[in-house]
Amino acid sequence: MWHLSRKGINLRIKELHSDIAHLQDLSISIGNVTEETWEEPMGPTPFPSMTTFRNWDLKLLNRYKPFYLPFCDLCCLCTYGKCDLTGNKKGACGITMPAQQSRIVLLAACIGAATHIGHARDLLTHLIEKEGQDFPLDIGGLNIEVEAPVIRLVCGIKPETLGDLEQVLEYCEKQVTQLLAVTHTGQEGNNLDFESKVLHAGMIDQVGMEVADIAQISAFGFPKADPEASLVDLGLGSVDSTKPVILVIGHNVPPSTEIINYMRAKELVSDIEVTGICCTALDMTRYSTRAKIVGPISWQLRYIRSGVPDVIVIDEQCIRTDTLHEAMQIQAPLIATSEKNCLGLPDRTDDPVDEIVADFVSGKVTGALILDPVKVGEVAVRTGLAIAPLRKKQKTLPTRDQLISFAKKCTSCMQCRRACPNDLPVPQAIKAAATGNLSLLDEIYDDCVGCGRCESACTHKIPVHSLIVAAADTKTREETYKLRAGRGAIQDIEIRKVGGPIVLGEIPGIVAFVGCANYPKGSREVAEMCMEFAKRRYIVATSGCSAMSAGMYRDEEGRTAYERYPGSFEAGGIVNVGSCVSNAHIAGAAIKIASIFAKRPLRGNYEEIADYVYNRVGAVGVAWGAMSQKAASIAAGFWRLGIPVVVGPHGTKYRRMLLGRADKPGDWNVLDARSGEEVYGGPVPEHLFFAAETKEEAMVMVAKLTMRPNDTSKGRAIKLTNYIDLHKRLIGGMPPDVYRLVRTLADIPVTMKDEIELHLAENGWKESPIPDPTLLPRMIRKTKEG
Amino acid sequence: MPLADSWMTAEVPGPKKASLIIKPDIADAMIRRAKRPILIVGHGIIEYEVEGKKLIDCLIELAGKAKIPVVVSASTNREFTSRGFSPAAVLPAVDIANRLADPAWKGLDGRDGYDLAIFVGLPYYMESTLLSGLKNFAPHLKTMTLDCVYQPNASWSFPNSTIKDWAENLKGIINGLGE
Numbered sequence: 001m002w003h004l005s006r007k008g009i010n011l012r013i014k015e016l017h018s019d020i021a022h023l024q025d026l027s028i029s030i031g032n033v034t035e036e037t038w039e040e041p042m043g044p045t046p047f048p049s050m051t052t053f054r055n056w057d058l059k060l061l062n063r064y065k066p067f068y069l070p071f072c073d074l075c076c077l078c079t080y081g082k083c084d085l086t087g088n089k090k091g092a093c094g095i096t097m098p099a100q101q102s103r104i105v106l107l108a109a110c111i112g113a114a115t116h117i118g119h120a121r122d123l124l125t126h127l128i129e130k131e132g133q134d135f136p137l138d139i140g141g142l143n144i145e146v147e148a149p150v151i152r153l154v155c156g157i158k159p160e161t162l163g164d165l166e167q168v169l170e171y172c173e174k175q176v177t178q179l180l181a182v183t184h185t186g187q188e189g190n191n192l193d194f195e196s197k198v199l200h201a202g203m204i205d206q207v208g209m210e211v212a213d214i215a216q217i218s219a220f221g222f223p224k225a226d227p228e229a230s231l232v233d234l235g236l237g238s239v240d241s242t243k244p245v246i247l248v249i250g251h252n253v254p255p256s257t258e259i260i261n262y263m264r265a266k267e268l269v270s271d272i273e274v275t276g277i278c279c280t281a282l283d284m285t286r287y288s289t290r291a292k293i294v295g296p297i298s299w300q301l302r303y304i305r306s307g308v309p310d311v312i313v314i315d316e317q318c319i320r321t322d323t324l325h326e327a328m329q330i331q332a333p334l335i336a337t338s339e340k341n342c343l344g345l346p347d348r349t350d351d352p353v354d355e356i357v358a359d360f361v362s363g364k365v366t367g368a369l370i371l372d373p374v375k376v377g378e379v380a381v382r383t384g385l386a387i388a389p390l391r392k393k394q395k396t397l398p399t400r401d402q403l404i405s406f407a408k409k410c411t412s413c414m415q416c417r418r419a420c421p422n423d424l425p426v427p428q429a430i431k432a433a434a435t436g437n438l439s440l441l442d443e444i445y446d447d448c449v450g451c452g453r454c455e456s457a458c459t460h461k462i463p464v465h466s467l468i469v470a471a472a473d474t475k476t477r478e479e480t481y482k483l484r485a486g487r488g489a490i491q492d493i494e495i496r497k498v499g500g501p502i503v504l505g506e507i508p509g510i511v512a513f514v515g516c517a518n519y520p521k522g523s524r525e526v527a528e529m530c531m532e533f534a535k536r537r538y539i540v541a542t543s544g545c546s547a548m549s550a551g552m553y554r555d556e557e558g559r560t561a562y563e564r565y566p567g568s569f570e571a572g573g574i575v576n577v578g579s580c581v582s583n584a585h586i587a588g589a590a591i592k593i594a595s596i597f598a599k600r601p602l603r604g605n606y607e608e609i610a611d612y613v614y615n616r617v618g619a620v621g622v623a624w625g626a627m628s629q630k631a632a633s634i635a636a637g638f639w640r641l642g643i644p645v646v647v648g649p650h651g652t653k654y655r656r657m658l659l660g661r662a663d664k665p666g667d668w669n670v671l672d673a674r675s676g677e678e679v680y681g682g683p684v685p686e687h688l689f690f691a692a693e694t695k696e697e698a699m700v701m702v703a704k705l706t707m708r709p710n711d712t713s714k715g716r717a718i719k720l721t722n723y724i725d726l727h728k729r730l731i732g733g734m735p736p737d738v739y740r741l742v743r744t745l746a747d748i749p750v751t752m753k754d755e756i757e758l759h760l761a762e763n764g765w766k767e768s769p770i771p772d773p774t775l776l777p778r779m780i781r782k783t784k785e786g
Numbered sequence: 787m788p789l790a791d792s793w794m795t796a797e798v799p800g801p802k803k804a805s806l807i808i809k810p811d812i813a814d815a816m817i818r819r820a821k822r823p824i825l826i827v828g829h830g831i832i833e834y835e836v837e838g839k840k841l842i843d844c845l846i847e848l849a850g851k852a853k854i855p856v857v858v859s860a861s862t863n864r865e866f867t868s869r870g871f872s873p874a875a876v877l878p879a880v881d882i883a884n885r886l887a888d889p890a891w892k893g894l895d896g897r898d899g900y901d902l903a904i905f906v907g908l909p910y911y912m913e914s915t916l917l918s919g920l921k922n923f924a925p926h927l928k929t930m931t932l933d934c935v936y937q938p939n940a941s942w943s944f945p946n947s948t949i950k951d952w953a954e955n956l957k958g959i960i961n962g963l964g965e
Contacts (some may be wrong), residue, residue, distance in 0.1 A: 073801070086802045087925065097922050419796075661888075694861060731863050732864040
């Protein structure tokens, strides 16, 4: 069967000689045709526009009304401005503060989505050039039948080859362009419509991420949904600095793979260390388990200044924009490899490798732009080998004596502390260092996010960040951990096994730790949270910088989270899916629970699946160090699917929370799909976007947010047990809202029966029936009349 | 250091900035004038101690004298209950701020909304954004911070000061309330 669709056929003829003609460089495009091999009927909303799910979005947004937290009272986006929007003032264009805040959120979500989609585009172009349009997608062999749940759900197509992903990306690019246009002066004026479009950007972002990851898993041979993906080295201390060291930073892995390819081809694998920071590092270890992950994005300054890297290769996203300057300080050549991040460097893409290497080694040039990943591989390796003996690991970190000498210059003006995102007591630590006591600086290292604002602010040009890192020298050398390489997708069979227990509530929830490293109190908190939820038999997923942080801590037996817990998608598993773009697999797992376990139609059927996930799948995202615009769009993708996201205290800077009001019973009605009656479903999940003040508050909230209206009594009892136990231990006392979460007496955990019954009596509790919940009238199986 | 600059240098909100509480009497007057004040205490308060006295004890004394209901966020609850003080509510900071922004909210006791919200002990940047939410969307509410750093998004804030001066200010408020 053949269908007209968005997929085109392009025919290119380089040269053709025949009796009637001689053709050269002929290119023919034959409409949009695709072969249909998927028997599932098309659902109602393939390739949705930005208003297709507006009603669904408004249902969510009316329950979780935005609580705006303006980060800035002004609008500075056009020449009418600056406009003061404080209170109920309007800008020159008529915009109000709520609309302006949601507009900025939309901008952030568009930046995030565009970044993942742009990443996917560059990656796909590279892979198609390398492997061809017809290269088959394979992300899990026979273990994965639903290879692209997000694409199937949103676009209504079943991609089978790299070429099939082109039309998906074209759709994403069009949507993001339209969404970005919405933020122009004098377009949208209503805050909830802006918010609806934020959710659309998030959904599109998930599609883009899925394209990127399934393409690279297939073409690079990354672990294919493997629960036993290898344990790889993590941490500054794991790097053998006696060898030439290449550092790659960023997110788009082709240059890194070519570095490894060149080393393999030249049998140099054991002669050079290839190390990475941020998601490129994660993806590199999916390609070669010999590669080493130094740490999350906050490790950039500290690692470069250590002098260990001999060559620095950057690709795209989350790379410090002063990397060239930092590289120059340690005399390590820098190779920029992405059109998105040229850093003012000369384009040497077409120059001979010998010339570029010679220029680097002689010090004639400090950096170069090379837009050919294969050439990057050769240049990086050869330069590393040649320059390492000359550099002698030149570092910029001070010796102990230099550190003390710098510290003596400090006048305690407090500018460093006032610049610090975490308000760390830097001046006190430097004052102590001036007397030879480095312990306070060493302590600050643990909580430092590595931004370097402290030294930019210093009025005496003290390299404050370097002082912190130098004081923690012993600690950094001991940073040797293990991380399970990103496994990619979740197997269909895993979904079949856990689908029932999750939907019934017997597995208390899926908790996904995702996002950046702007932590309020260091990486360790992520690891502690992961281990606690795994111990409590939740399914824990990790990705991106959070996946690294989860591994940067050892339990009392010296094991990291990945050594202690299995990598399978099961109760008590800690599942590293991979890099930022692998987040699509976490959304995909929730979607597959609806489609594989519950057999809900998947194809182009977003609203029904989101309704299912929202009401039945107890999943929660935690972006404890969320910093970037990508984190904003990733979160938005989860919100539209009905999955709540908890962020750390810095997350309030995303300009609004999406908070439910448990104290307003009227907000929590659902439709009972059995009867069509509108009934009380309880305040679950209570919030859609919530910033916790501390790790303790986050953990308690996560336990609460896994509750869903559909929980069976047995499942709700398990979830309540975790919630109450964590609250008692971390906050103190019985949670004040248990009476709102108990629907029937059968929900009460047996071990807490007496105290809960007393609590219920004190709060005038009344029993409420457990509905078959939905927010969609079309899901009602029986009307009131009949 | 300038007294009325944002403590975190770059947290500059806009034209509307908090009035300075230059002496404890001003805070006293605000608290006395309020019909329905409420105190929100974050976990940061636990860390501070001056001359052997924990600042949390000052707050307990203050809340008792002024008869202000106390909402504690995060794990601050433990510190209060271990001192025999029962907060009026344990609520996350974003939750209580969201309720305070609602002019129809009838308060923790179901009687009426609040007209003065006093914040202390939250992370500076988080308190700043929450106060911004209230500054912009809760015209029915005045806000005050008792922290030792200037919070421009509040209605009233102490200036940037030392921990010792901070403790003196809190004592001054308590003494004033007791008169």
